[in-house]
Amino acid sequence: MRIRVGTVVSQLDAEGWELQGLKELFTLEDGETLEYGVGQDGEILTGLISLIQAVHPDTEVDDPAPTPPIHLSDNEVKALVTQVDLYDFQVLAIQKALVQTRGLIEIPTGGGKTEVAIGLANYFSRMGSPVLFLSGSRYLTEQAAERFRENGMQGVGLFYEGEHNPSLVTCATVQTLYSGIKQGDEEAVALLRTASVVIGDEIHHLPSTQWATVCKWCHASYRYGISATLFNDPEKLVARDLLLVGLLGPVLLQVPLHVLVERGILPQPLVYMIRVKQGGSSSKDWHTVQKECIVHNSARNSLAVQACRDLVDDGDRILVCVNEVEEHGFPLLQSMSEVGIPSILVTGGSKVYWYTAGERQGEEMDVTQLRELIRMGEMSVIASPVLNEGVNVPEFSAVLLLAGGKSSRMVLQRMGRGMRKKARNFLPVIDFWDEQHYYTKSHSSKRYMLYQRERILIQVVEEGERFPLWSK
Numbered sequence: 001m002r003i004r005v006g007t008v009v010s011q012l013d014a015e016g017w018e019l020q021g022l023k024e025l026f027t028l029e030d031g032e033t034l035e036y037g038v039g040q041d042g043e044i045l046t047g048l049i050s051l052i053q054a055v056h057p058d059t060e061v062d063d064p065a066p067t068p069p070i071h072l073s074d075n076e077v078k079a080l081v082t083q084v085d086l087y088d089f090q091v092l093a094i095q096k097a098l099v100q101t102r103g104l105i106e107i108p109t110g111g112g113k114t115e116v117a118i119g120l121a122n123y124f125s126r127m128g129s130p131v132l133f134l135s136g137s138r139y140l141t142e143q144a145a146e147r148f149r150e151n152g153m154q155g156v157g158l159f160y161e162g163e164h165n166p167s168l169v170t171c172a173t174v175q176t177l178y179s180g181i182k183q184g185d186e187e188a189v190a191l192l193r194t195a196s197v198v199i200g201d202e203i204h205h206l207p208s209t210q211w212a213t214v215c216k217w218c219h220a221s222y223r224y225g226i227s228a229t230l231f232n233d234p235e236k237l238v239a240r241d242l243l244l245v246g247l248l249g250p251v252l253l254q255v256p257l258h259v260l261v262e263r264g265i266l267p268q269p270l271v272y273m274i275r276v277k278q279g280g281s282s283s284k285d286w287h288t289v290q291k292e293c294i295v296h297n298s299a300r301n302s303l304a305v306q307a308c309r310d311l312v313d314d315g316d317r318i319l320v321c322v323n324e325v326e327e328h329g330f331p332l333l334q335s336m337s338e339v340g341i342p343s344i345l346v347t348g349g350s351k352v353y354w355y356t357a358g359e360r361q362g363e364e365m366d367v368t369q370l371r372e373l374i375r376m377g378e379m380s381v382i383a384s385p386v387l388n389e390g391v392n393v394p395e396f397s398a399v400l401l402l403a404g405g406k407s408s409r410m411v412l413q414r415m416g417r418g419m420r421k422k423a424r425n426f427l428p429v430i431d432f433w434d435e436q437h438y439y440t441k442s443h444s445s446k447r448y449m450l451y452q453r454e455r456i457l458i459q460v461v462e463e464g465e466r467f468p469l470w471s472k
Contacts, residue, residue, distance in 0.1 A: 010046045
C-alpha cells in the first residue's frame, strides 16, 4: 500500500481488499462511521496516516513536499514566552509540536495552554510565516490577541464579525470564516489559503460542521490543536475523535489533571454532590427530563441558591454554570438578587445582565470589560457555556455545576474556570447527585466516576444537610 501525502487530504494507492480493510478500521464498534476517513476514491485525511502505519507498518509514504521539522533547545523555547517561566511540560509541548509539524496537545485549564500557543505563534511570526489562530467565540479571539501583544508580538490582527483586520498573526472566529466560505468572501478565503500555520484553541469543537469546514479549507502545513479536554471520553474513541486527528494530526502530549494538582500547579478540587430527590419526571425524553428535573426544579434551584449563600458568606467568589440562559440563568439571577447575593449573568452574545432595585439591566461587553467588571466587583457570576472554555478570569474561588449532564469534557471545562492557582490550594465545587429519574441518576453516576478517575476528592451530601465550609 502506498500513500501520496497532501496537506489536508492524502491519496491511497491500495488494492481493493486493503482499502476495504481500512474502511472497516475506521468504522467503530458502536457503528459510527468516519465521514472524512477513507473515501470511495481512496482519499484519506492526512492526520490518519500514522494510524494506518501502526496497523500496516510496510505502508510506503510518498511526501512530495514534506514539512520540515524544527528543533529548538529548552532555552530557545523559553525565550519565545517572555511573560512567564514555562513549565517543563509546556516546553516539551512546544518542542514536540515543532518537530512533528502537526498534532494535538491537551493541558488542563489553568495549566498554561495559552503559553504553548504564544510560543508557537511567536516562533513562526519571527520567521515571517503567517499564523492563523482559530477560536469559537469573540471573547476567546480578543483574549488571544491581547495575550499575543502582551508577549511583545508585532502584527497581531483580528478577524470576526464587524472587524476584518488580518495581519501576520490573525486571531479569528471560526463562525466568521465559515460564513466567509459560504458567501464566497475573498478576504476570508485568502486568509485560509495563505496561512502557513494554524493553531486551533479549544479544538475539541472541530468535529462540528463549521470547525471541520474551516480546517479543511485551511492549507497551513503546520497544524495544531490545543484543548483542556481533547476527547469527551478518553476510554472510548468515537468517530468525531478520529476526525479531529485526521484534520490536525495525532496526539502529541496529554498532561493529566492530577499531575498538575500533585505538583502544586493547580489547586485540589473538593467536590460536594448534594443529593436531590424532589422534582421527578415520567418522561423518557431526555430534554423533557432535563427541563423537569433540573432547569425548572424549584427544590434543586433553592439548594443551589443556599449553597451560593453559604459560599459567599465564607468569602468565596462563585461561578455558577448553566446551559439554559432564558429558562435557568435569568430565574437564578433573580433568585440570587432577592436573597442579597450580588450577581451577574454572562450570555453567549457578549451581553451581561444584573438586577438593580428589582429591575433587570443589561450591557454589551468585550472580554477586557468583562474581566475588569468581575475583577473589581464583589459578585458571583452565572455563566452560559460562553465561559466554559478559555476565558481567563482567575477571580473565581468556587464553582457550582448546576446543569447536570454526563459529559466529562463539560464538567472538566467548567471546573477548570476555578482551577487557576490562588493563595489557597483547594477549590470547592458543588455538584448534584440527582435521583429524580433514571437518566439523572445515570448522569450523576458518570460524573462521580469521572471525579474518581481524575483523583478528585468527593463527598455526597444529603439533601438539607449543610456541607462543610472549606476555608475554616
